[in-house]
Amino acid sequence: MLTRIAGGRILDPAQSRDEVGDLWLQGDRVIAAPDHGRADETFDAGGCVVMAGAIDIHSHIAGANVNTARLLLPQQHRAHASRPAATPLANAGWSTFETGRLYAQMGFTTVVEPAISPHHALHAHLELADTPVIDKAILAILGNDDFGLGLMRDGAGPDAIRDHVAWTLQSSKALGLKVINAGGVAAFKDNVRSFGFDDVVPRYGVSSRQIVKTLQRAVHDLGVPHPLHVHCNNLGLPGNFQTALDTIAAAEGLPLHLAHLQFYGYGAEGKLGFSSAAPKLAEAVNAAKSVTIDVGQAMFGQTVTISSDVLRQFSARAQARPSKYVIIDGDANGGGVMPYNYRDGSFANAVQFVVGLELFLLIDDPYRVYFTTDHPNGAPFTAYPDLFALLMSRDVRAQWLSRLPAEALAVTTLASLTREYSWGEIATMTRAAPARLLGLKDRGHLGPGARADVAIYRPGADLAQTFRAAVRVWKDGECVVRDGALTHYRFGRALRVSPQPDAAMTRRVAEYYDARYGLDAELLSVPEAALPREPFETVACPR
Amino acid sequence: MSALTFTLRCPPPQRVDLCALTPAQLAGKSLAEIAALPIQTNRAPLCVGDLFALKDGERGTIVFEGGAERLDRLGAGLDTGAIRVIGAVGVEAGRGMSGGALTIEGDAGPYAGSGLRGGVLRIEGDAGERLGGPRAGETEGMNGGLIHVAGHAGDRAGDRLRRGFILIEGAAGDCAGSRMIAGTLAIGGKAGALPGYLMNRGTILLAGGCDEMAPTFGDCGVHGLTAARLLASYVETHSPNLAAAFRQPLRRYAGDLAALGKGEIFSTTT
Amino acid sequence: MPVGSEASAWIAGAPAPFDAAVAEAARLLGLSAAPVFAHLGADVAGLREAVLLAEQVGGVLDHADSPGLLTNLDSVRESGAMLTTPLEAARADLVLLIGDGVFDAWPDLTPRLIDRLADGARVVWLTGSAGGRFESIAIGTGVARLAALGRLRAEAKLRPLASTPPALRSLAQSLRAAKFGVAVWSGADLEPLAVEAIHGLVRDLNETTRFSTLPLASPDACAAETVCGWMTGFPPRTGFARGRPEHDPWRYDSRRMIAAGEADCVVRVDAFASDAHIAIGLGEAPANVRFEVGRPGVDHDAIFYDARVGTFVARPAASPAGRSVAQTLAAIRARLGGPPC
Numbered sequence A: 001m002l003t004r005i006a007g008g009r010i011l012d013p014a015q016s017r018d019e020v021g022d023l024w025l026q027g028d029r030v031i032a033a034p035d036h037g038r039a040d041e042t043f044d045a046g047g048c049v050v051m052a053g054a055i056d057i058h059s060h061i062a063g064a065n066v067n068t069a070r071l072l073l074p075q076q077h078r079a080h081a082s083r084p085a086a087t088p089l090a091n092a093g094w095s096t097f098e099t100g101r102l103y104a105q106m107g108f109t110t111v112v113e114p115a116i117s118p119h120h121a122l123h124a125h126l127e128l129a130d131t132p133v134i135d136k137a138i139l140a141i142l143g144n145d146d147f148g149l150g151l152m153r154d155g156a157g158p159d160a161i162r163d164h165v166a167w168t169l170q171s172s173k174a175l176g177l178k179v180i181n182a183g184g185v186a187a188f189k190d191n192v193r194s195f196g197f198d199d200v201v202p203r204y205g206v207s208s209r210q211i212v213k214t215l216q217r218a219v220h221d222l223g224v225p226h227p228l229h230v231h232c233n234n235l236g237l238p239g240n241f242q243t244a245l246d247t248i249a250a251a252e253g254l255p256l257h258l259a260h261l262q263f264y265g266y267g268a269e270g271k272l273g274f275s276s277a278a279p280k281l282a283e284a285v286n287a288a289k290s291v292t293i294d295v296g297q298a299m300f301g302q303t304v305t306i307s308s309d310v311l312r313q314f315s316a317r318a319q320a321r322p323s324k325y326v327i328i329d330g331d332a333n334g335g336g337v338m339p340y341n342y343r344d345g346s347f348a349n350a351v352q353f354v355v356g357l358e359l360f361l362l363i364d365d366p367y368r369v370y371f372t373t374d375h376p377n378g379a380p381f382t383a384y385p386d387l388f389a390l391l392m393s394r395d396v397r398a399q400w401l402s403r404l405p406a407e408a409l410a411v412t413t414l415a416s417l418t419r420e421y422s423w424g425e426i427a428t429m430t431r432a433a434p435a436r437l438l439g440l441k442d443r444g445h446l447g448p449g450a451r452a453d454v455a456i457y458r459p460g461a462d463l464a465q466t467f468r469a470a471v472r473v474w475k476d477g478e479c480v481v482r483d484g485a486l487t488h489y490r491f492g493r494a495l496r497v498s499p500q501p502d503a504a505m506t507r508r509v510a511e512y513y514d515a516r517y518g519l520d521a522e523l524l525s526v527p528e529a530a531l532p533r534e535p536f537e538t539v540a541c542p543r
Numbered sequence B: 001m002s003a004l005t006f007t008l009r010c011p012p013p014q015r016v017d018l019c020a021l022t023p024a025q026l027a028g029k030s031l032a033e034i035a036a037l038p039i040q041t042n043r044a045p046l047c048v049g050d051l052f053a054l055k056d057g058e059r060g061t062i063v064f065e066g067g068a069e070r071l072d073r074l075g076a077g078l079d080t081g082a083i084r085v086i087g088a089v090g091v092e093a094g095r096g097m098s099g100g101a102l103t104i105e106g107d108a109g110p111y112a113g114s115g116l117r118g119g120v121l122r123i124e125g126d127a128g129e130r131l132g133g134p135r136a137g138e139t140e141g142m143n144g145g146l147i148h149v150a151g152h153a154g155d156r157a158g159d160r161l162r163r164g165f166i167l168i169e170g171a172a173g174d175c176a177g178s179r180m181i182a183g184t185l186a187i188g189g190k191a192g193a194l195p196g197y198l199m200n201r202g203t204i205l206l207a208g209g210c211d212e213m214a215p216t217f218g219d220c221g222v223h224g225l226t227a228a229r230l231l232a233s234y235v236e237t238h239s240p241n242l243a244a245a246f247r248q249p250l251r252r253y254a255g256d257l258a259a260l261g262k263g264e265i266f267s268t269t270t
Numbered sequence C: 001m002p003v004g005s006e007a008s009a010w011i012a013g014a015p016a017p018f019d020a021a022v023a024e025a026a027r028l029l030g031l032s033a034a035p036v037f038a039h040l041g042a043d044v045a046g047l048r049e050a051v052l053l054a055e056q057v058g059g060v061l062d063h064a065d066s067p068g069l070l071t072n073l074d075s076v077r078e079s080g081a082m083l084t085t086p087l088e089a090a091r092a093d094l095v096l097l098i099g100d101g102v103f104d105a106w107p108d109l110t111p112r113l114i115d116r117l118a119d120g121a122r123v124v125w126l127t128g129s130a131g132g133r134f135e136s137i138a139i140g141t142g143v144a145r146l147a148a149l150g151r152l153r154a155e156a157k158l159r160p161l162a163s164t165p166p167a168l169r170s171l172a173q174s175l176r177a178a179k180f181g182v183a184v185w186s187g188a189d190l191e192p193l194a195v196e197a198i199h200g201l202v203r204d205l206n207e208t209t210r211f212s213t214l215p216l217a218s219p220d221a222c223a224a225e226t227v228c229g230w231m232t233g234f235p236p237r238t239g240f241a242r243g244r245p246e247h248d249p250w251r252y253d254s255r256r257m258i259a260a261g262e263a264d265c266v267v268r269v270d271a272f273a274s275d276a277h278i279a280i281g282l283g284e285a286p287a288n289v290r291f292e293v294g295r296p297g298v299d300h301d302a303i304f305y306d307a308r309v310g311t312f313v314a315r316p317a318a319s320p321a322g323r324s325v326a327q328t329l330a331a332i333r334a335r336l337g338g339p340p341c
């Protein structure tokens, strides 16, 4: 099957291409224009923008904590439409099937679920296997587990830590490693209720800083493309920008990714003791070239926060709206699920909204700032189209700002920022940059040999609508979205790295599971054969 | 002009969902359009006209002649106007009502008045369990308005009541007013065991005693209470009987001390 | 699972070829106005196909153990909860068992939890009537249990009540003194308000210490809850008659529906029974169509819920044989024209 996408504006920052022209797909790949090519199918993309499929590096779409949120909130996701005949369960509110459909319709073709406890990796992969169209991946969580902290406490060297990380990535079939409030959740189990970057975990004698540095080094040494993905301490607290600054400084030239930086962009200025510190953070990020961040933009409306930062979720429990929460004070990180309503009339929520936009607009390099709402923590991913419009249009921003409390604007600089993201910067931030960050060589660009994941948009006056409903989306060369609607299912794969586990470490882990739990460690690993279809695709670790 | 009338033709062959049949939603619809509204809850198609004979009339008032235990969600979402049912109804009668009046001249099933926010729900027969209570995953039950039951009510009447009045002339089942957040629940007959179990705030009147008082309510003695007299004047028009009970000397219990403990149960002393 | 040429499918009690039984099952489900999946005992793949088939035929999904499951879930989703996992619970210094059914719900409770506690950890059992194997306090059931749990919660809030039995007051003090306490019960065993009272007690205790809960339900009900959750957004007692999932624990109670004559075709999937089977019939019994199916993890590779870890685990088959629930239900759905999924 040879497909020609004709006459669109081809926007491919990875190849420095921005021109009106044709794009050719054959099978599941992009190919160079054939000499005597007669397409089996031609799509007239005149007036449209042609981009690679978008990649979301941080969106909580699957796994035990997400499913707990579904079960906790039956009133918030009732289905309102009957299912289309060709796509079972695609309209079931908040089903994995709906998740795949909605992402595909926005032109996203790869999504990373960033917080999976290794013990619950199989559950997460089962949900991802039921998420149609998109490719996906998990990041495995360490940094609060007894075995890993035990290694650090006992002074095991970097080789042992690296081997444990390798074992974990292999066992859970993950694309990378995440650390969430490093040491803070372990400390929570000893009734510690606040925990900073240089605080020391009881019983283990290691600080959060040491944990982050140790795991950062291990990920780097293994050659895992995606750097350690860090959820810092002190999320959500006034004055916490200092924690983020300290963490950025601790990168010390090695790659480090800071998740949802918006939630750390808070000063303690102003008469309410809460202000934007986004300019300070942006300045630090601009200077620290080895650091990448995603924003975790907050948008207004009802949502639910899902986080493995149990300490933070527990501390914030009084803010639940409606007033209920689930804290899973379980193995290693556990999880906390809490419904929350961001209100545009709320001073604090307005500051959060503004901090996110400031980070987007003040960080210069679109290769180092990533487009997320920390779905669903800042907002559901269905808010992305509105967020694109906010970044690309000063006018749209002005309209939104006019609804916010004046006191909130007074503690920020947003009104003075005139930057508008270009289409090219959007394409960089959502395509070229995440592919580079995750080590996905055949995604995020449209050069010959690229995977034929293509999204086409028709720019209109309503930018949000433009991004909400892609005109066409191809996944692996198969057209799956027409005029903003999913036509049928196909199923993508889960991307993973596959570092060679060390035999001695495998034995050591087995002994640990046997002694501590009386279980075979293999019981909690993800066996490839157990999952339907062709479940995984391995991403190379160059080292 | 008489009311728009739905006369039940036959026992319903399946449970039916009648939430579409409120004055506001039927305004402007022809009789034929109304007859064609789907009401089935299983795969067998069933329209209003299949189950009811329709007689047009004044649209602000709707009358159902004949009831059945399978008539669900009757008057759910009612906001204006009046609905009168001559007969029984199924689950969730008047669920989420925000105004108007729903009168059931017969028994109502479980969850009648669930999440009521306004208006008046009157049940002339008995009410099933969880009168006014929340459904799956909801953190609040009734949040305003008034429910009046002439007969008895099942277990956990007024579960999670947050605002408004529930007046039960007859007996109530176990754990009436369980998890109450606020509001007023008055029971004319005897209540079952543990009224007010885990209540935070609010007021429960027991005019006919109860099977067993929870140990987590403290006896504060007998009083003539101003607050109770104010409630009496409020419920007077709906229930002279319960109003009279509120005016009697009342024993006041404070609780539930297992929960917030700022609720009170008034019990008549005779 | 019998071997050899014995039949694995039956129509009206008579052996039938698999394809004929699939066709008859599809015909019955296609004709049915109100098909009800009354039990969902299956591995993940089987549950997945059951959900898809239920959507295809506009049916209702329930599980025989839904009452216990929903008793646990309702309190969580209406009021919230502190929860822990079986592996973490073994780190407790105080385990509070509640109700006589706790060992029925988890037969391995002793080896997996009690025996793995550290030296010096304390186990207290609030029983119905019997004296227990552990330090136990009989608090009765029903209203008596509610009253006792309310009393315990008030005492733990330091609101002493007249006539609280000394053992209960002393327990309240121990709960407050625990460094990590875990309350364990079976949803099938307790009154919904008892579960509500326990979660409230645990919330209160967390103001000053670490305390959590491990509510138990049957493993295959937990699996059904989880799989239905990600596929439809809702746990069982979810119906598809109107073309979209609708969750209603009262209306879609399969026992109530069958008793009230609201179901006209009943599907029972039980791969964990000794005679692993799927039965499809117009009414309780006998089944009009019956399939013998393989046992998950024995006759075919399977993923199922493991109470030891509180999540899914995979188990390859020892010696593969027979058709799985998933294969059988998928064949029926394909026969009905269901699209690939």
Ligand SMILES: [Zn+2]
Pocket (backbone or CB within 6 Å): A058, A060, A114, A115, A259, A260, A374, A377
């Ligand atoms: Zn996140």
